[in-house]
Amino acid sequence: MNKIVNWAIGALLFAAFSLSAHQQKTAISTVLFNPRTENIEIMHRFRVHDAEHAVKQIFGKDADIIDSKKTQNQFGEYVNQRFNLFASNQQPLPLKMVGVELEGQFFWVYQETTQPTTLDNLTIRHDALRDLWPEQVNTINVEGKGKLQTLTFTDSIELLKLTFKTQ
């Protein structure tokens, strides 16, 4: 797998879209502590244009993020495998795949898990697309537990930790 991905990178960089900002290689996610459901809800927002190029690299030329349910689910599973939440005791929280959704220029991936009874801090790993393109920047807003906190995954950052102040 690793080898394939590496080869894919070479083929992919043929176009630099940065000037017209079409393929931005950025994703933004919300980690929401939802008081109603008592779940931690994770909503990843990818740009369709990024995801479209990514799936062709990962799953082959026939992959189609826009039309193929199979590709959409594959991509969801790909994200699922590259995103983890670790609770205070270093244990990963079991994330459940909720679904994926295409909305206009964005592709959404949803996950959730039950809120642990006590949680002083949270460590997050978010490698989606970053294993594919080193320049991918993933931003996460953590909401619903104290003041909003933003984490940015860039460069070689693999894990980011945030602490929650006891009120």
Next chain:
Amino acid sequence: MFKKFITIAVLSLATIGSANAAINQTKGDFEDKFRQLDESLPTPNVYRNAAGEPGHEYWQQQVDYKIKAKLDEEKRRIEASQEITYHNNSPDTLKYLWVQLDQNKFRHDSMSAMTTTFGGIGNRGPATSTASSSKPAQMSLGALRRQQFTDDNVLGYDIQAVKDNKGKNLKHTVVGTNMRIDLPVHLKPGKKVEFSINYAFNIVEEDAVSARSGYEHFPDDERVGGNDIFLLAQWFPRLHAYTDYEAWTNKEFIGRGEFTLEFGNYDVELTVPADHIVSSTGALQNPKSVLTATQRKRLKEAEKADRIVFVVTEEEALENEKEGSNKSKTWKFRAENVRDFAWASSRKFMWDARGHQQGGADQPLVMAMSFYPKEGGDLWKKYSTEAVIQTLEVYSRFSFDYPYPVAQSVNGPVGGMEYPMITFNGPRTELQDDGSRTYSQAEKRFLIGVVIHEVGHIYFPMIVNSDERQWTWMDEGLNSFLDGVAGREWDPTIPWGVEPRDIVSYMKSSTQVPIMTQSDSVLRLGPNAYTKPAAALNILRETILGRELFDFAFKEYAQRWKYKRPTPSDFFRTMEEASGVDLDWFWRGWFYSTDHVDISLDKISKLRLDTKNPDIDFDRLRQEELDKPMSLTDERNKAEGQDLWVERFSDITDFYDENDRFTVTNKERNKYKKFLKKLKPWEKTALERAVKEDKNYYVLEFSNKGGLVMPIIMELTFADGSTENQYIPAEIWRRTPKAVNKMIITDKNKELVSVTVDPRWETADVDVSNNHYPRKIIPSRIEAYKRKKSTRKVSRDIMQDIKTELKEDKDIKKDDQNNDE
């Protein structure tokens, strides 16, 4: 106690941050969100006045070029000589001139190369990432290829001679991507100087280095050795701009901050292989020597055609790319009043054209043209030139008639890049196994979107000549706003993305910098310099000023600065001055700060007017008392069948059992009469009318949680089911930016049941859950998703899918397991 201490510390930091001016709020925590911007903007002067207009002594330099260049296809090299005439229109005497040597960015020892961080953010081009706990350091094959390419090729300018017009050598000093030329005679105001530069450079392979130009190689073409498409930009030593606000704008070219340039006239002769087709800035001067009679006839025909006419057809291009030529041809172009010059050359190009008859005195006919190889295919035939013309129509409505004779879209290795009269655009078709070429709907959107965006740049910044090296947002933000307008007019069902809601997650995040940040220092360039300013202008147009005022002011800005060089303050001042609306709070909030919008409606209280008339008020008080729920003890006593003492013994009751404490006596009535008598006639009239109308008085309590002040837009819903919208200008926050109360008065029969703030999501409010009173449960995306579980088919490559053969039932069972649905 500790907590309090922290709050204070944070506040004083915020005060320091906003106080780069001398004025300083040192008592309390009041922040003047409406403080006028004058102290932050440069002082108006004779060159740029207080209205944001070019001042009465506005000047800019002019630089004219005569260039003769030869494309060596074999060596992929440009050899050229140029004569430059520099007109000093400034009031200053110049001892030296500064020239931009952009090609030097690709040298090993350039500042760009030396400061590229390993695995850093914000670099253009191939990427790397440093080692971390679980994986070794990564370098993409792209980064390796770039490194190998720069190893194998000598890159950067080879400056062979710099001479004055008598052929005498001029002293010149290369400083990175800049070159200083010392003038033997100081150049006085109003004078001009002529000099020449002979130079050469090896063209970079765009795919290898991710530049804004370069060549792309097609090894699989039938011709032995394959073919190339050459895109040439930043291909000649260009004068740095000399300005009234920064003098020489000779900031090193690191890669992201683009270009700051002077206008001038160009006469350019391009010698290329005889079988190449050239697309270039400017009007072709010698069609008879480079085009066939048929091609010239087709071009003429295209001027008045309803649909595109092929000047070079696909068949002709395919035939052409099969073999080469030893001969060469020289294409001559002339371009007037442009700030740059770019061109493209290949034997692979087919060429279509259609005249855009825009009328007017300046340039009634504009030739919209596209150049693309077979790899662009039907996608380009159908949409490229069409999108060029649509862009001209929409942008001209917002600014001025397109002033140049041609507007072109060229397909090559660059994703999207703009130059005067010519743009480079990347989208292509996909070659299928059956030999046909198809494209997905997403690729179609990409093509239309990128052509609109890049052709739009011919207006901003190619004509409204903002300083790209300093401010990316001035051209990218304005242009992204307008490409959204044009895109929606093309087909609103395609998501174009300047909706306020799309910028919300960026604006609430904590890792961002103000829009007013120098280009090379911006973090997260896409949302910062493209999306946020575009969304802000969209809000300004649709919500704050309205279309009439916005469009008038925006057009005024475009026309004032057509062929001139605006700065951010000129934009801010013009929009404000021409719309007649104070917008300093808007610029302050959206462009100078990292605040976001989050207005919360916390509470609504209903008030009732005291009539002072005891016969009315006492009755109301009695009713209020009765409306209270009965005491639980009393109720249960009653339920148990207890008889009250006063009921059991009727003889112990008296007057007070008949008359409650709300009984009105003449004492109160006399007091009321006395009160009325003391009222002045107008006071009495007002009171009587209010009592008669008995309106509903509501007090709405708002708090501003995001910091950015914005208008409060409300939808009021009444008991009778009707709704009404109210708009409160942002100025309501001027004295208390954190919280405000607002009274709403409605007719007696209009009883308010609920209020929604920003019901159309037009202000980029990041938290809509506090926009409703009474509070409404706003489902999170996941909750909403679980409810609908629907998928929408936005686009499919139907051109390919339609070839799918219908399967027999038995086959379907077989591949049931891995079916796509």
